[in-house]
Amino acid sequence: MSKNQITGPAPETVREPEHNFSPENVTEDYNSSLGKTQEENMASPSEKGRRSNGLASPSPALSPVISSPNITSPTNFGTNSETLVISVSPNPSLVDKDEAQTLNKDEKPGTLLSDNSSVTSGPVKKSDEVPTSAVISISEMNDLFLHIHASYRSMRPRWSSAVDQELLDAKSQIENAPFIKNDPELYAPLYRNVSMFKRSYELMESTLKVYRYKEGGKPVFHQPVLKGIYASEGWFMKLLEANKKFVTKDPRRAHLFYLPFSSRMLEETLYVPDSHSHDNLIQYLKNYLDMIVAKYPFWNRTGGADHFLVACHDWAPAETKRYMANCIRALCNADIKEGFKFGKDVSLPETYVRSPQNLLRDLGGKPPSQRRILAFFAGGMHGYLRPILLKYWENKDPDMKIFGRMPRVKHKMNYVQHMKSSKYCICAKGYEVNSPRVVEAIFYECVPVIISDNFVPPFFGILNWESFAVFVLEKDIPNLKKILLSISDKRYLEMQRRVKKVQQHFLWHAKPVKYDIFHMILHSVWYNRVFQIRPR
Structure with missing residues (x-):
């Protein structure tokens, strides 16, 4: 095996998403927020190059x-x-x-x-x-x-x-x-x-x-x-x-x-x-x-x-x-x-x-009072974590809409509609720690629930992520619903409002805006x- 071998699967051709993306027919003032939170389908395309942590280290130190x-x-x-x-x-x-x-x-x-x-x-x-x-x-x-x-x-x-x-x-x-x-x-x-x-x-x-x-x-x-x-x-x-x-x-x-x-x-x-x-x-x-x-x-x-x-x-x-x-x-x-x-x-x-031609397509989601789903996840079984998530929660609880691949079914809610209708959107790691679901959750005004140990969230040096997102350790997946239910309604509404406010930092524009x-x-x-x- 060469020094820079990849031990995970070889990349595969990117396919179109396997779900339907059609459009859906407590104020605080303080200057520094570092306190800890007290209460705290997307059937992804075959993600090219995604694999378990398989990139070996580059060759040893060169001669001087x-x-x-x-x-x-x-x-x-x-x-x-x-x-x-x-x-x-x-x-x-x-x-x-x-x-x-x-x-x-x-x-x-x-x-x-x-x-x-x-x-x-x-x-x-x-x-x-x-x-x-x-x-x-x-x-x-x-x-x-x-x-x-x-x-x-x-x-x-x-x-x-x-x-x-x-x-x-x-x-x-x-x-x-x-x-x-x-x-x-x-x-x-x-x-x-x-x-x-x-x-x-x-x-x-x-x-x-x-x-x-x-x-x-x-x-x-x-x-x-x-x-x-x-x-x-x-x-x-x-x-x-x-x-x-x-x-x-x-x-x-x-x-x-x-x-x-x-x-x-x-x-x-x-x-x-x-x-x-x-x-x-x-x-x-x-x-x-x-x-x-x-x-x-x-x-x-x-x-x-x-x-x-x-x-x-x-x-x-x-x-x-x-x-x-x-x-x-x-x-x-x-x-x-x-x-x-x-x-x-x-x-x-x-x-x-x-849609590069319409970067803000489907932006936003339902107001909190109309978000009937407690938690939602759908996606391919990339990596070791998602099968564990489904083992505990797929078809186990009506409040927890946890799926693998989400097929297109006419007259049924699609992936985007689920995100727009959920209180919490589960952002579970795939082969690597990162996932597009983190930004998607913010895009659809759903509170992100990040399950990815040792992942550094975007703009970590600037944003206080604990003020608008939930972090669940991978080992705590069996207690996922209990953790979410422990968050009070008041705290949830506060976090969801903050998701809407932080959204401006996660939007692409054809002509950049402040x-x-x-x-x-x-x-x-x-x-x-x-x-x-x-x-x-």
Whole structure:
């Protein structure tokens, strides 16, 4: 078995959804909400590439210096192949020592520096490590986030730039944001700190500049996929590449650098069916990065810390965790046990886009008084968890509409109608921790019930998820109904109202609007970069 074998099933062709998607014929004011909640079919298409956690780790650490004159860039990268020297630090705690190798401003690019080094401010402390065996509850995840986000720092830039001071100034202004009591657009209980979020968002709008690399050939680069379960990465790519407010043509003015590849198209284009290996996909990304490093000096200035990618395919964490490890990675598969790093990475919402021409089709749902179903789930039996869910709840209780594949039956309620008519929508993990049902529940104004241990919910650094969602540990599936019934009517109504208020952050628009999902993804990347920057 090769070092990068995939132990799960090989990807299969995406089919159309196996259900009918036809359209259906307590106010609080406080600035920071981190308290714990006291009361607390979609027959998914055959999700391409979804599988049990089967991506093995990339190859072991490379030798400190590798000459690779025979490595050429992938076709259509827009540059001639060059002889590259790759320098990889085998010791993950040598970031500061690497600074002794500081490049001068005028030094030619061409050497990839510190692409595998840790971006902490020193050796990793035991208290900063994520346990690899125990399940991390949402409350523990909150504590872990606060601890790591406060201490996480990227490597110091190898030479100074005006953009660094702009980021440091922004950080100071965010930390000293004026207190907001009532805001007409932002409902305070939804956020960890609404004052800091609002100030950060304002500074992003007035300050942020992004340089997007034009290199890279289609279909892996610059070809957004706008439909299906991986559409988040495609819509972000499409909207950023067309954006004139944030995108700059002058990389010296850029605070962030966007690597415009599609993890979906990478798999679609290069994965060899039944090979159970993604070595060639990793190599393709490495070759692209080699070319960028050879052509531009910007990666080496920060060790890649000011570069970011947006990737929704399940394989993206494994494919990027070595050569793009220092990047800010916006990932749908945000699994804290599989390398997702607080303070650096961003949990990307997985949005199932059915109609690119009508992004808001069927938005909303019935009012709470007309939601007769206590809890709803329907979907394919991907992974180990969903069969357990059905074992305990399929056809066991009239209040619990828990199904496997949901067939199209004329004159019967379809999947969307069930979500619109349910109080709670069960978001059970499939092969991986992420599921489009989380965003779907919010889209249809149904309180999400997330059953996926160690899943970092979208925009976790900004939103207080416990204020509008329910988290159930996988081991507690037998007690699911009891847990939901323990939530008082008052608490449910409060959560459902908050779902409607947070909805604005999870909507795609053909032309982005303030606080929508495009801006929230970009803001999350900006926010992490602001708080990881260290002065020279």
